[in-house]
Amino acid sequence: MTTGLVLYSYWRSSAAYRVRIALNLKGLSYETQPVHLLRDGGQQHTAQYRALNPLESVPVLRDGDRVITQSLAIMEYLDEMHPELETALLPVDARGRAQVRALAMAICCDIHPLGNLRVLQQLEAQLGASEEQRAAWSRHWMDVGFRAIEAVLADSAATGRYCHGETPSVADACLVPQVYNAARWKLPMDDYPIIARIYQACNELEAFQRAAPEAQPDAP
Amino acid sequence: MTTGLVLYSYWRSSAAYRVRIALNLKGLSYETQPVHLLRDGGQQHTAQYRALNPLESVPVLRDGDRVITQSLAIMEYLDEMHPELETALLPVDARGRAQVRALAMAICCDIHPLGNLRVLQQLEAQLGASEEQRAAWSRHWMDVGFRAIEAVLADSAATGRYCHGETPSVADACLVPQVYNAARWKLPMDDYPIIARIYQACNELEAFQRAAPEAQPDAP
Structure with missing residues (x-):
């Protein structure tokens, strides 16, 4: 299923890893937008990223014009938006x-x-x-x-x-x-x-x- | 409303404080069971308390035979069990x-x-x-x-x-x-x-x- 979901993620972030699992379990495809937590003094601290997420952390899920932070909040959101019992x-x-x-x-x-x-x-x-x-x-x-x-x-x-x-x-x-x-x-x-x-x-x-x-x- | 809810709480615990607010906002009465986090080397570490909550932390909500840990999980539970819109x-x-x-x-x-x-x-x-x-x-x-x-x-x-x-x-x-x-x-x-x-x-x-x-x- 194409959903237009974008996940701001870092490969080794536990919190991003959680949401990747949740997206896959729900069968939702998404685009990965990498945020390198160590490069450039931490790309999560740039002004551009802070404008997206003042918490300066990954993951962030973008769903159209909605920007959702915090891995557990994102997983609850995915479950509420896609309530099919089998996933x-x-x-x-x-x-x-x-x-x-x-x-x-x-x-x-x-x-x-x-x-x-x-x-x-x-x-x-x-x-x-x-x-x-x-x-x-x-x-x-x-x-x-x-x-x-x-x-x-x-x-x-x-x-x-x-x-x-x-x-x-x-x-x-x-x-x-x-x-x-x-x-x-x-x-x-x-x-x-x-x-x-x-x-x-x-x-x-x-x-x-x-x-x-x-x-x-x-x-x- | 009398509900038979018991909250294992410590007066100065932030996490217990959250749940007390939530219970009050929902208009649910409850009995407080104090757990002193500093006395006796921390009453949350006793064998008796660990049998109730292996996480050795407050709060715990007991609702009949249900034992619920983690303040956010407790608040979500209260909202799901008592879904009245006004609270x-x-x-x-x-x-x-x-x-x-x-x-x-x-x-x-x-x-x-x-x-x-x-x-x-x-x-x-x-x-x-x-x-x-x-x-x-x-x-x-x-x-x-x-x-x-x-x-x-x-x-x-x-x-x-x-x-x-x-x-x-x-x-x-x-x-x-x-x-x-x-x-x-x-x-x-x-x-x-x-x-x-x-x-x-x-x-x-x-x-x-x-x-x-x-x-x-x-x-x-």
């Missing part, structure tokens, strides 16, 4: 929706913000944290977060092949980029077997494969 | 909903996680950050975030008396606790006049007043 990113029942959103937010609010590029840059600039200290910092928050999520998944009768049941959801679209990120920081996944299993199951799907950082047009 | 926490149109969610997430993902208690504790434990450095760290992320949100609000035709139009939404429920937090860290609000104006407008409402930290049963 729903959230369950139909309120309890299931809450569970999926809570899992997604356990990643997007509790883990990812703390290991973000700008945060690691600030740790170095303000507190002189070494590369090793920054890596330990990142691994610490991923470990805390993954342990909690692992416990939630172990406790829940709704956990299936994916985070919630037998079809991938917003929670999986958030989990996979975070696990990808963990590998970059050399965090062993042995302590989180359910997460590791779901990660594998997701990556067997073409929607996840096509969203992977290395598959992006702006990957080096 | 809706999100606009009806997909674009408006996306805008409100993006504003909420600009706080819940981009500002709040970086100044959280556990993060400040880790800055001290891992990197030896002094109290002054931790305060500067907190103010830095609030300033970056508020500048961005101020620009979004200035740009948007939808900005009204509140973050989105003439009724308070999830975005306001997130903004007010963050501005309250900014005052604790002595961040002057002069550079964010729209945010400061909306904060005042919100605090004229009883729903926000009753949710304030000082009005909680567990406030000292």
Whole structure:
């Protein structure tokens, strides 16, 4: 389906990766507009980009004259604009929706913000944290977060092949980029077997494969 | 309305404060179950609480046998369970909903996680950050975030008396606790006049007043 959607993306951004997965799961085609987060002092900080997104971050979804920021808000928007049940990113029942959103937010609010590029840059600039200290910092928050999520998944009768049941959801679209990120920081996944299993199951799907950082047009 | 809702809350937690606002805006009564984040090494870390919420954080909403974590997921749940238009926490149109969610997430993902208690504790434990450095760290992320949100609000035709139009939404429920937090860290609000104006407008409402930290049963 051609939709005229444009995604402002960086190949290695976890948040952009989430939205790429969501777009693919929903079967929506889109154009990628690369924003290089390291080049030119960070292309997300240029005046032109700030005019599009004052948050100076990726992803941004442009849908005609609508400009939508924040990965979770974009995924909710896609689900609302394209409510076909067979590609729903959230369950139909309120309890299931809450569970999926809570899992997604356990990643997007509790883990990812703390290991973000700008945060690691600030740790170095303000507190002189070494590369090793920054890596330990990142691994610490991923470990805390993954342990909690692992416990939630172990406790829940709704956990299936994916985070919630037998079809991938917003929670999986958030989990996979975070696990990808963990590998970059050399965090062993042995302590989180359910997460590791779901990660594998997701990556067997073409929607996840096509969203992977290395598959992006702006990957080096 | 008596609903049997129980909110696990800490008076000064921003995330719990958001949900208290949302419950009040929706006119739902609830019982407060205090969780003291500093006492006993943090009551959110006890085995009993972890069994309720493996994320070891507040708030948690208990609705009968349902246990819902993450403030934004709880607010979405409340809106879905109680869809009466006059107390809706999100606009009806997909674009408006996306805008409100993006504003909420600009706080819940981009500002709040970086100044959280556990993060400040880790800055001290891992990197030896002094109290002054931790305060500067907190103010830095609030300033970056508020500048961005101020620009979004200035740009948007939808900005009204509140973050989105003439009724308070999830975005306001997130903004007010963050501005309250900014005052604790002595961040002057002069550079964010729209945010400061909306904060005042919100605090004229009883729903926000009753949710304030000082009005909680567990406030000292």
